[in-house]
Amino acid sequence: MIPKSCDVLVIGGGPAGSSAATHLAQAGIDVVLFERAIFPRNQVGESLIPHFWKFTDMIGVSEKIRQQGFVAKAGGITVWNDKVHQMNFADFGYTESGLHVERDIFDDILLKHAESCDAKVFNQVSVKAADFTDPLYPQVYYSDKREQSNSNGTIKCQYVIDASGHSTCLANQFKSRQTVSTEMNFLSMWGYFKNSHFVGVDCQSHPFEALADVKPVTFVMSLEGGWVWHIVLREKTSVGLIVPTKRTQGMGRQQRESFFKQTCETLPHLNALLASAQFIEGSLQFRPNYSYYSTNICGENYYSIGDAAAFADPIFSHGVQNAFFNAGVATLAIKESLKNSKNRVRYSQLCESRMQQFYGFSRALSLGDFGSNGVNPALVKNLMKSLPPLELELILLASDMTNRSENFRQLAREAGVLSEFEDNFSGRSSEKAEGLAF
């Protein structure tokens, strides 16, 4: 039975929502989570950088993730404008690997973990709107589609967390969602292959069966105005194209699929990896215009986290760890507000600036022109001062590998942190002058 009230109502059971619900439930807070899909459900975003382990450690779910046996990756290799670069996480002091995860399974582990910590989770329940007229007890309207029923209901709570991903429930309601208006307006299309070769940490191409013996890397290539990912999973391989929206304008589903297959067949290196692979028919999916942000993410009784607050570009595999980070920050503010409600406005304001810092950082890294994209450089610089130099160095290397480091260098220089790691930097960067042998 869905209760009539709770302390915190969470919208969405992706990494942001499930980790927020876990943080709160572990603190003894009465939390209800509505997820409109039946889990496990598909999701894009299969490459995880090792930063994420610190967040899963915090909520006690790392061991369950390790037990699942996802593909452990050693780092990344990029071919950007014909230059080959390699980056290994081990060179940055990481003792845990990054992962290539089937997101349906990864997200399901997180959501079940939230439930095991006493969060009340309801699948197939979709939030329609939230009414904040009574600031102390917002009311949330939902539609319950469990077991073929289709009833509407309401639940009262003290705080609403919007973790609805790119559906951006609250940002839509508040009309605060802004599309990032730059030249970089992209459509992503991705699909899956059986029996693809993969790129190993040794820079060689290996047949799929060698996955048990050779550690893979995430393979990324530039593509006229965009880029391509190749992520090997346990049973299949995810291949995605990021292309300027205007390039695919007017194309129907079939034309897009032809464009996808043709690109996979003609792009050097990628075509070699896929030469003996079979495309899984029906697996192609699309996400248009995915770069946006909300100008209003925290208020005295609501918090938008994860993709519900903003998303820029997946080039640095930042999305899932952003979701974890912001779930941690927002739930800290809510826990403190429940203890001391007089300060709830102040906590939400602090949270808004901390989270805008983080999203701003992510956008400044991914996009060429941050001046007009709602990024506040002062906030971003403050965040950079608080990040460990090794993490910053890894991000700088990743952005150098994909020709996007101009913003980062400028901000780091102005924040006075660039010199802390620039000396080491050349030691850990590795351009492969000899290129790739496949």
Ligand SMILES: Cc1cc2nc3c(=O)[nH]c(=O)nc-3n(C[C@H](O)[C@H](O)[C@H](O)COP(=O)(O)OP(=O)(O)OC[C@H]3O[C@@H](n4cnc5c(N)ncnc54)[C@H](O)[C@@H]3O)c2cc1C
């Ligand atoms: C093309 C592309 C590639 C990406 N690649 C990567 C990558 O390699 N690595 C990485 O870390 N990130 C990647 N990302 C980003 C990553 O997918 C997201 O950042 C991440 O999933 C965000 O988690 P979330 O919990 O905020 O949202 P989601 O994972 O989207 O979860 C939101 C949940 O809310 C539910 N929901 C929506 N509306 C409602 C409603 N009204 N009521 C109830 N439930 C609702 C949805 O069903 C969904 O389960 C990529 C993104 C894109 C677009």
